[in-house]
Amino acid sequence: MRVLIFLFLALSLSFAQLRVVATYPWIGDLVKRIGKDRVDVFILAKPTEDPHFVVPKPSFIARLRSADLLVIQGASLEVGFVPVLLQQSNNPKIQPGREGFLDLSGFVRLIEKPQSVSRAMGDVHPEGNPHYNLDPHNIPILARAIKEKLCSLDRSGCASYEENLRVFEREWSDRLREWDRRLSVLRGQKVVSYHMLYDYLLLRYGAQLVGTIEPLPGIPPTPRHTQELVGLVRSQGVRLILQDVYHEKRTAQYIASQTGARVVELPHDGYNLVELFNTISIKLEEALR
Ligand SMILES: [Zn+2]
Structure with a gap:
């Protein structure tokens, strides 16, 4: 018994955990699924934010100061x-372009790139559009990018990361079959x-976004724009209004009350990626069946 305890302690102390900061819960979950016990993950945003x-x-700055990797x-x-947190962290390892910095947007094809950027847009x-994580088919690509980064920062853990990725990819492809089946209703x-939050999901499953409750990304609705949407929902035969968890809900409910379209409130993030897509796919299947 004593020998076993000694062995356990020796094994658990034989590597130092990588200290990882993830900006969003879904990223934190993906890093944990690939890094397992070799990573200590701190997540900045809440899934409801x-x-x-x-x-x-203030705790964010302390975590960034001691981090080995920011994703x-x-x-x-x-x-x-x-940017302001990175500056205050005073940690050269995790600055953009350095080894301890990973920007996942570089691994997927972004849609809706504006021709020119101005305040009017x-x-x-x-x-x-930065919300590429809401297409479940993008997730394995990002898992692989995380595996590569963890391998480059912690060579002795690379075999574990490779194995964790293989297990993850198998589980994910099984889940994808289920999600693809449910989301075929789209x-x-x-x-x-409300916002252009689910565009990657809609594109993947063949649905068309015909309008947003925000007149422009980040701009709150006006009565005139809302009235135009009521007309659009009626004339286009829209059955579904997608509402996120953090914007006001009155406008969507008003449009629904005037048109008979259905409001579905969807999460955009979560501490468990499998549950996130389970929830999204079940809610959409129920709404459109
Ligand atoms: Zn956005």
Whole structure:
């Protein structure tokens, strides 16, 4: 018994955990699934928070100061809080372009890149739509990018990361079959959403976004725009209004009350990626069946 305890202690102390900061819960979950016990993950945003406007806390700076790796969603989604935190962290290892920095947006093809960026366009998506994580088919690509980064920072753990990735990819492809089946209800649907949050999901499953409750990304609705949407929902035969968890809900409910379209409130993030896509796919299947 004593020998076993000694062995356990020796094994658990034989490597130092990588200290990772993830900006969003879904990223933190993915890092944990690949890094397992070799990583210590701290997550900045809450899954119920507006991802464009995360409120920084003093604890964030302390965590960034001692971090080995910062993983971000990128495409300017974190531009309102990460640059200032990075500066205050005074940690050269995790600055953009350094070994301890990973921007996941570099591994997927961004959609909706604006031709030119101006205030008139709204100003929250200057590099294209950053919400690529809501297409479940993108997740394995990002898991692989995380594995590569963990391997480069911790060579002795690379075999574990490779194995964890293989297990993850197998589980994910089984889940994808189920999600693809449920989300096939989206094909051919015309949809209105509050923000351009689910565009990658709608594109993947063949639905069309015909309008947003925000007149422009990041700009709140006006009575006139809302009235125009009521007309659009009626004329286009929209059955579904996608509402996120962090915006006001009155406008969506008003449009639904005037048209008979259905409001579905969907999460955009979560501490468990499998549960996130389970919830999204079940809610959409129920709404459109
Ligand atoms: Zn956005």
